[in-house]
Amino acid sequence: MSRLGTRFNDEALVQTALGTEIKISQASLAASWRRSSSFGLDPNGRPVDAVLSEVDLHQAKQKNEDIKQFVKPELELLYNQIAGTNFMVAYADNTGVVLNALRDKEFKNSDAGRAVIPGSIWTEEYRGTNALGLCLQTGTSQIVAGRDHFFRKLGDLSCFAAPIYGPNDEIVGMIDATSDASLRQNHTLALVKLACKNVENRLFIDAFRNSSIISFHARHEYLSTTSAALLAVDEHGFIEGANANAKSMLNGLTLSNKSHFGDVFEIPFSSIITRLSSQEIIRIYDAMGSAVFMALQEPASKRIVELDARRGVRGFSKKLGPQSANNYMEHEQVSKPKQKYIADDAGLKRHLKQANRALQLDLPVLLVGNRGTGKKTTAIELHTNFRANQPFVEVKCALLTEENYEKMLFGSDGKLSYFQHGFCGFSESIISSAKGGSLFLNGIEALPQSAQTALAQVLEARQEVSIGDYENKIASVFVSSRLSIQELRAQPDIDAVFLENILGAQVIVPNLAQRLDFRAVASELLRQISDAHKFSKPALDALERLDWPGHIKQLKKTIQILVASSDGPIIRIETVQGDQNLSGEEIMPCDPCSQSPVRKESCILIKKTWLESGGNISLVSRRLGVSRTTIYKHINKP
Missing domain, CATH: 1.10.8.60 (Helicase, Ruva Protein; domain 3)
Known part of the structure; x- marks a missing residue:
């Protein structure tokens, strides 16, 4: 392998095909090439097309089902963030088997796209040096760009992979992003690592869901970010788990063998849990004298106080100075930022006024806009203004099929039972849970026709109840689509009766630009x-x-x-x-x-x-x- 750049210990500034410099480990790549050669692979040949059987793939997916529930939303978000041309994102398990892959049309039709499919194995043994294989081998984030791949056939790709670590410090999976080398984004690896860190934190919280999850950081504004340290503490104050950030921040202190909170920090757990449960942020010192801010995971509102076993309890503002040990001083009111809906755009503001008038007359509201423009957020804002403190029930239309729509919408008793009891009689179902609140049909262009017919019946029945009688019906209906009402009418698969029942006000949510x-x-x-x-x-x-x-x-x-x-x-x-x-x-x-x-x-x-x-x-x-x-x-x- 030829390399350009100046060697600095084990790292080198490597020049990719476009001349962009990135830091990679020369030794890791060289070792990977040696391993690939030892497997009898030829750089001028083709990678071994190793793919699991359908049975083995099904078993692998079942084994990783708990992890996939946290990976899926991160993978979808990552796909949107690096969207361009000829790219994909994928999730692989801890054996290098791809379990999920999202590919754009161009990448899907390429040789690489046809190779990166669910069930494909991307260990070095079969595919030579590649980001997933190298990440699995080293346990660290990796970039394998262009000709750093062992096989020359992969030399026009740039691959970014990062590991997902479970609560036991073992790799439980990996996330990979791959694109045409000529279109590579420099911050892609940062996005991949952020996605993996989000998954790790959710796995940690899920693993210790019966414990108190405490987050801490040297700066209080980072308590809700992925850089926060997490501790799982039982009701008696024993530390049951710590994420990687916690182990790094508390380096030098013992966190194993059921350490007690009071062994790691200068304040006993019993002295802080009440204040943490009251959604305060406290400032506390660890056993080595370093100060950190601490809170229960994702509190709704917070206050900052400082607890110091050596100097009592005091405000930590220099202006305030030392305070009495018998008087807990509130230093600063720090509320978790509430999401504020912005509608200063003149066109959007006009549409929202029309929508509010339509809701007062029990008319549906159709929200039209491209993916990611904020249609759901707009629906929630209208719902909050119109029916605050009432349920907002979302139906993701893309998840409904001809086979499952009835059970998903009307519950196990089905549509017939729903209407036999009267549409407000209600067995437990998605539709019934919107009674008194709002029903949001998200992405109606994906609805199967049978579901459209059933929903049209629900909306027609809703109109039979008097305007304003929200105790006995769904108070408001929101519908979203990437297509305008005119474009929906032109679609051959859209039922005319269903369209008639969603007519009301139309809100055009503009693109960001x-x-x-x-x-x-x-x-x-x-x-x-x-x-x-x-x-x-x-x-x-x-x-x-x-x-x-x-x-x-x-x-x-x-x-x-x-x-x-x-x-x-x-x-x-x-x-x-x-x-x-x-x-x-x-x-x-x-x-x-x-x-x-x-x-x-x-x-x-x-x-x-x-x-x-x-x-x-x-x-x-x-x-x-x-x-x-x-x-x-x-x-x-x-």
């Missing part, structure tokens, strides 16, 4: 993620200019990355510009450089490195070995 309140939306999302951070005006300007395909979730994930990348509480323009993939813009060479292939390549490399370094001219100069004057010429920086 079309919204006039983008800045307010971005600022609100930042507040929800970290109220300790703010955008500088140039950073918010730069964020607004980016190419947004319509996903608010994409914006939220981007802001999470910006918060994680920011060195301080102010997110500056350099952080936004630091990753070309946040901007969605292709890097173009200078006009003089575009005439020469050699100068063009050098120019793009300089611009990329400048973006990746956060605009640090000195770092670019040292990394590439070119003068600062040369760099200034290419980036047009005065």
